[in-house]
Amino acid sequence: MDLISEVIRTVRVGSAGARLIRNPASAGLRFAAFDGSGFHIITRGTCWLIGHDEPVALRPGDIVLTSSGAEHGLSPVPRALADIPLFEPGADLPVSEPASFEFLCGAYRLDHGTAPQYLRALPDLIALSPDYDRHPELRSLIDLLVADVAADRPGSGATRRALLDLVLVQVLRQWHEWDGSAGWPAVADPGIAAALREIHENPHRPWTVGRLSEVAGLPRTAFSRLFTTAVGRPPMSYLTGWRLARAARLLRETDASLASIAPKVGYSTEFAFSAAFRREYGVSPGRFRTAPPTLTGADVR
Template sequence: MDVISEVIGTIRAGRPSALRVRQSGTWGMYLPGIEGMGFHVVLKGTGWLITPSGQPVPLNAGDVVLVPHGVEHGLSHTAACTIDGLPDLELPSAHPVTEPAAFDVVLGCYRLERGRIHRFLRELPPVITMSPDYDRHPETRVLIEMLVADVAEDLPGAAVSRSALVDLTLVHALRHARGHTRLGAWPEVTDPGIAAALNEMHTSAQRPWTLGQLSTIAGMSLTAFKRRFTLLVGTPPMTYLTDWRLTHSARVLRETKAPLAAIARQVGYSSEYAFANAFRRKFGIAPGRFRDRMTHEPTRPGRAPVPDAEQV
C-alpha cells in the first residue's frame, strides 16, 4: 500500500483552496486551526513561522511549510512576536495589487468537514519546514509556477485544475518530508496478502465483500487475516472498508453531480437509504447537504478555529 496515495485519496474528500498573499513593511498573518491539511510556499522574501509553542522558524524564498493536520500558526516579518499578537489573514481583493512586495507566499489546503484526518497525518509533527533542492527536482519548481498561475485568475476549469495542483503540491511535500526529515517509519504495507486485499477494497469497493472473501484473497485464515490486517493498517478490515467507501463517496459528491443512488451503488450500498444512513453516521450530515455545503458555501476566515475557515 502506498501511504501517500492513501493520504491524498482521503484528504480529497475535503474542499481544496489556494491563494497568493503579498506583504510589505510591518506585516503578520494569523492562520486559524482547521480540520485539514495545508502548505505554504514562499515565493519571495524572508519571514518567520510562528507557532503557539516552540521557537520561531526563519523562512526564505523557496521554502515549503507543510501543515499535516491543520494546527493554528502564523507568519510574520519578525520573530519578536507571539501568535496571539498576529492580525487575522486578510484575503486578497478582487483586484490585487501588482506592485512588488517584500514577502510573497502561496497558501493552499484541503479543509475537511468534521474530524477525518488520516491517522498517519496525526502522527506527523504539527508543522514541517523544508527547503527543496529545485535543481535536483525541477518538476517541483514547474508545479509551483503552475499553481501560482492558476490562482492568479479564475479561469474556466479552475475547480478541476486547482484541486489537481493542490494534490500534486501536497504529494511533492510529503515525498520531500519522507526523504529529508526524521519522521520515523512510514506505515507502508509490504505484506503481499494484505496489500492484495487492500487493492481489491480500493478498486472494487462496490462489491459486497465479506471478511472470508478478503481473507481468501490474502491467502490467510480468517483469524490470521483480521489480526495481521489490524496490526499493519491500524484498523480492522471491515471497519477500514466502510471508512474507505464513505471517504470515496464524499470525494465523488464533491467532484461530480452523480445521483445519490448511483454513488451508493458505486461504493457498495444496496440502496440510497442505507448509504445515506452510513454517510450520516460517519460525517454527521446527510450526503445531499454535504454536497451543497462543499459546492456553495463561501470562505470565512477568522481567528477562532471555526468550521468554515478555508485557509491553513
C-alpha cells in the first residue's frame, strides 16, 4: 500500500489553507500547536526555525514540515520560542518594508480527530533543503502555489487544495529520500510489516490480536510488544484509528449510507460504527458528513 497516498487522503477530510506572509513582525512569528499538519516554504530572505531543540538556519527554498502541528516559530534571529509573538490566524499583519523574510504557509486543520499516525511518527519539525536541480517539479509546484495564493481567482477552491496536496507529497518524498526510508512505518520485523499490510488493505476483517499475531508468525505477547514499539500504538488501537480514518474519507468522498460503510471498515452494525466514530472524532458520522471541509487563505497556522 502507498502510505503517502493514504495520508493525503486522510488529511483531506479536514480544512486546508494557504497564505503568503510577506511582512512578519521584526520579532518573528510563533505558531501555536494545532490538530493537523502543515508546512512553511521560505520564499525570500533568511530566518531561523525555533522549536524545542536548537534553532535551525533557513534560507530561500528551504521547507519546514510540521508533521503533527507542533508549536514552533520563525524568527530573523535565534531567540527563545516564548519570546516570539504569537501569530493570530486571520489577523492582518502590519506592513513594514523591507521585510526580513517572506514565506508561504500551507496547513491542513483537522477539526475532528488528529493527524494520521504516519505523520505523528515523524519528527515534530523537519527542515529540508531540497535539491531543486534534481527535482524541478517541486520548484514548479511551489511557484504555482505562490501564484495561486497571491491572486485569488475563480477556481482557486479546486486548484489550491490540489496544489497543497502535490506539494505535501513532494515534501514527504524528499524527507524519505533524505532519511533513507522507503516507506512507513520503518519496520525491521517482517512479521510486523505483514500485520500492518493486512490492517491497511483489509480493515473490514474481524481482526483480533491473536489473528494478527498469526499473520505475523509471532507469539501473541511478543507480537503486541513489537508492534507497539514499532508503530507507537497497540495493535487494536492502531486498527481502530485506521478503520475510522478510512470511514471519515468515505463519509466525505462518497454518498454511501452509514449502513454500507460500517461493514467496509470492520463494524457489524451501523450503531457500533456510529458509537466508535463519535468516540474518535467527537461528532456523529452524520454531522461529520454535513460539515464539509473548507479551503481558506486566512486561517492558517
